[in-house]
Amino acid sequence: MAELQFREAIREAIDEEMAREEKVFIMGEEVAEYNGAYKVTEGLLDKYGYKRVIDTPISELGFSGIGVGAAMNGLRPIVEFMTFNFAVLAADQIINHASKAGYMTGGQITMPIVFRGANASAGQLGATHSVAFDSMYAHFPGLKVIYTSEPDDAKGLLKSAIRDDNPVLFMESEQMYGMKGEVSEEEDYIIPIGKGKVKREGSDVTVVAHGKMYHVAKQAAAQLEKDGVDVEIIDPRTVKPLDLPLIVESIKKTNRCVVVDEAHPFAGFAAEIGFLIQREAFDYLDAPVQRVTLPDVNAPFAKNLLDAWLPSPKNVIDAVNQVTYRN
Amino acid sequence: MAKKKNDDINFAPRGRGTEKDGAVQKGVDLPKPTKKKHKSLGLTEDNLKAMYEQMYLQRRFEERAMQQYQKGKFGGFLHLYIGQEAVSTGTVFALNDDDDIITAYRDHGWGLCRGITANEGMAELFGKKTGCSKGKGGSMHFAKTENHFWGGYGIVGGHIPIGGGLAFANKYNQNGRISATFFGDGAVDQGALHETFNIANLWGLPAIFAVENNGYSMGTAARRHTVTEIVDRAKAYGMKSKVVNGMDVFSVYEAMKEVSEEVRENSEPYFLEIRTYRYRGHSMSDPQKYRTKEELDEYQKIDPIERLKTYLKDNKIMKDEEIQEIEDKVEQEVLDAVEFADNSDFPDESELYDDMFAEEEPYFHN
Numbered sequence A: 001m002a003e004l005q006f007r008e009a010i011r012e013a014i015d016e017e018m019a020r021e022e023k024v025f026i027m028g029e030e031v032a033e034y035n036g037a038y039k040v041t042e043g044l045l046d047k048y049g050y051k052r053v054i055d056t057p058i059s060e061l062g063f064s065g066i067g068v069g070a071a072m073n074g075l076r077p078i079v080e081f082m083t084f085n086f087a088v089l090a091a092d093q094i095i096n097h098a099s100k101a102g103y104m105t106g107g108q109i110t111m112p113i114v115f116r117g118a119n120a121s122a123g124q125l126g127a128t129h130s131v132a133f134d135s136m137y138a139h140f141p142g143l144k145v146i147y148t149s150e151p152d153d154a155k156g157l158l159k160s161a162i163r164d165d166n167p168v169l170f171m172e173s174e175q176m177y178g179m180k181g182e183v184s185e186e187e188d189y190i191i192p193i194g195k196g197k198v199k200r201e202g203s204d205v206t207v208v209a210h211g212k213m214y215h216v217a218k219q220a221a222a223q224l225e226k227d228g229v230d231v232e233i234i235d236p237r238t239v240k241p242l243d244l245p246l247i248v249e250s251i252k253k254t255n256r257c258v259v260v261d262e263a264h265p266f267a268g269f270a271a272e273i274g275f276l277i278q279r280e281a282f283d284y285l286d287a288p289v290q291r292v293t294l295p296d297v298n299a300p301f302a303k304n305l306l307d308a309w310l311p312s313p314k315n316v317i318d319a320v321n322q323v324t325y326r327n
Numbered sequence B: 001m002a003k004k005k006n007d008d009i010n011f012a013p014r015g016r017g018t019e020k021d022g023a024v025q026k027g028v029d030l031p032k033p034t035k036k037k038h039k040s041l042g043l044t045e046d047n048l049k050a051m052y053e054q055m056y057l058q059r060r061f062e063e064r065a066m067q068q069y070q071k072g073k074f075g076g077f078l079h080l081y082i083g084q085e086a087v088s089t090g091t092v093f094a095l096n097d098d099d100d101i102i103t104a105y106r107d108h109g110w111g112l113c114r115g116i117t118a119n120e121g122m123a124e125l126f127g128k129k130t131g132c133s134k135g136k137g138g139s140m141h142f143a144k145t146e147n148h149f150w151g152g153y154g155i156v157g158g159h160i161p162i163g164g165g166l167a168f169a170n171k172y173n174q175n176g177r178i179s180a181t182f183f184g185d186g187a188v189d190q191g192a193l194h195e196t197f198n199i200a201n202l203w204g205l206p207a208i209f210a211v212e213n214n215g216y217s218m219g220t221a222a223r224r225h226t227v228t229e230i231v232d233r234a235k236a237y238g239m240k241s242k243v244v245n246g247m248d249v250f251s252v253y254e255a256m257k258e259v260s261e262e263v264r265e266n267s268e269p270y271f272l273e274i275r276t277y278r279y280r281g282h283s284m285s286d287p288q289k290y291r292t293k294e295e296l297d298e299y300q301k302i303d304p305i306e307r308l309k310t311y312l313k314d315n316k317i318m319k320d321e322e323i324q325e326i327e328d329k330v331e332q333e334v335l336d337a338v339e340f341a342d343n344s345d346f347p348d349e350s351e352l353y354d355d356m357f358a359e360e361e362p363y364f365h366n
């Protein structure tokens, strides 16, 4: 194992896949000369040159669509967004084109493209820079969505995403780029898309949390442990396809579940998991599934309001107390 | 033609002229400033004093804001307007007070110029309830709609059509007002600009669209992200256009005065490329490796505030002591603003849900 920052793990995945396959290239704002707005692509321009590491103008719709066309025509683009908040401008290409072209041409088109970048909030950046888009994209058929919580997962899953012959949205977090973690040094380390992971074993309650929320759940679990509550944390890692069997298996053991998600509540990831659990594990539940999400309100700037807005370990503890009838 | 070798292919910006791929180079060439003196521009000596005070306020406000940021008094992004003050000031003095202004996230100067007080501005940076946007928006979202300042917006290019919409409503209401939309050079590459320009001319919207070309879009020199001169964007849409020296408040004033009259009179859009320079990094975390110290020095030598100060002295409009008086007054205003912001309360937690819907008691999904 090697200790890597999140950004380094992502970079390794890109680097290895670019070295392995000539058709892989990366483009986005400030990815080349500036070495990446968050330094994810640092050094890649020097190594691969202007043909394969490409700075774009601030034209999200245009360069995403160029990525889509290039993918249709045999290349394997990685399109970087500074954040998925700006990918909203490219939604037409992702939702109307990348996800549908193969289907509506009767399978004549394959679309091996990765859209990646930071997702969700990153401190006091205000309403337009703070939205989590993973469950929104998961809504659309034809897209795979990954949002990892630790460098090891990021490396293995990004490599899979780049090799995948479908459009994959790979989400990161500005606030986690500097976070360090042990990353496998196995040669050609691959994690299959669609496989979750039990990140903490426990017997009292299942907490499902991915991306940045995994760390919130982890803090809550550490506190709950002092209180004698044994939390099992499942990180699905891939939002879609979802590793439902892993979640169900855990619930059969704990009989209780809390879902933590950094998106708004309506029709989000937490809502979907809640539905699936009642369908697949109804007889095993000792309490209704609870969720911790953002409120149904835009991100505020003020520090105190932002803190109240974000899901916190305290929110998770409250929800765990609710499903374990400890309050 | 021989097939190009793979190694020769690259997708680096071609730029224009002799520049090599990726080579950092000067962002903008300034056109000559106007030769006119204040009287022939229709500016009084009092106007000039007010202009000086306004520009100096914008400068000191941001310098103090930067200190407070570095002290950890507030977080988020902080994009400083320092160096570009002649653009906001020249514009606001030239337009009518009820003409509608909208801009991007580099908005402090615009807000101050349109009547956001130093107190309200600093408090907004601190995320306090006494801020111009009640602490909900922060640095990127200063706004004061009662003064026809519709705010700063953080999605590059997103507000360009909105500026067209402000003009649409003005035309619809036949109220004689025009709109002026400001954005950075990076925004000219967004589809939103192109769609808006076409519609604006198609429908004859009384709208000024003005790019503040400060040479860089984050770390990318203007010439590395866009082909042709930016001003030429207008040609494709049959729009009138002009290049303006944005380091000289008189030049901005002169252009804005003329253009606003035309736009108002003929109900038609106009595109201005105002060339200027930002002295600070893109935001607070920018190491600025993409430009040279010499280039920065070159622009600081023609600083718009110093330039006006020199004019005031050379033309015996103000003596050193009088200028000092203004500067002391502004300095105090800004220091008071810091204190005001520091002492103000954060919004009450219950305010999290305010300002979302028009109803008194709206529905929130839970």
Ligand SMILES: Cc1ncc(C[n+]2csc(CCOP(=O)(O)OP(=O)(O)O)c2C)c(N)n1
Pocket: A029, A058, A060, A082, A086, A089, B106, B154, B155, B156, B157, B183, B184, B185, B186, B187, B188, B214, B216, B217, B218, B278, B282
């Ligand atoms: C749609 C979108 N893409 C990317 C960004 C990130 N971003 C913020 S400012 C900026 C550079 C814009 O430069 P410019 O338009 O020249 O304005 P300046 O900062 O120089 O005032 C970028 C890329 C964004 N906010 N919105």
Ligand SMILES: [Mg+2]
Pocket: B184, B185, B186, B212, B213, B214, B215, B216, B217, B218
């Ligand atoms: Mg710029």
